[in-house]
Amino acid sequence: MWHTTLKMKDMKFLLHYKMNFEILNNLVLELTHFSHLNSLNLVRPQLNIKKIVAIVIYRFAHGSSATYMVNQFNVGASII
Numbered sequence: 001m002w003h004t005t006l007k008m009k010d011m012k013f014l015l016h017y018k019m020n021f022e023i024l025n026n027l028v029l030e031l032t033h034f035s036h037l038n039s040l041n042l043v044r045p046q047l048n049i050k051k052i053v054a055i056v057i058y059r060f061a062h063g064s065s066a067t068y069m070v071n072q073f074n075v076g077a078s079i080i
Helices: 008-017 021-032 049-062 066-073
Strands: none
Touching: 008 021, 008 049, 021 049, 049 066
16 A cells, blocks of 8 residues: 555645645746736736646546535635
8 A cells, every 4th residue: 555655745646736835836847937927907916827727737636616615725716
């Protein structure tokens, strides 16, 4: 059983995101370069890239509804 040898953080991420924590961090690092907008007309502050990736991966992993995702991640419906 390889599940017993995983760290607790990896087990949590496997359960929620269907990937381990290291892969999620690598994905965030790859996408960080694309997350910086040069617009100064933002009404709200930008979301953290890690939160955006977590939302997308969670939705892909579970196929959850937009309403559930709004409540789960505490973001607006337009973000989802």
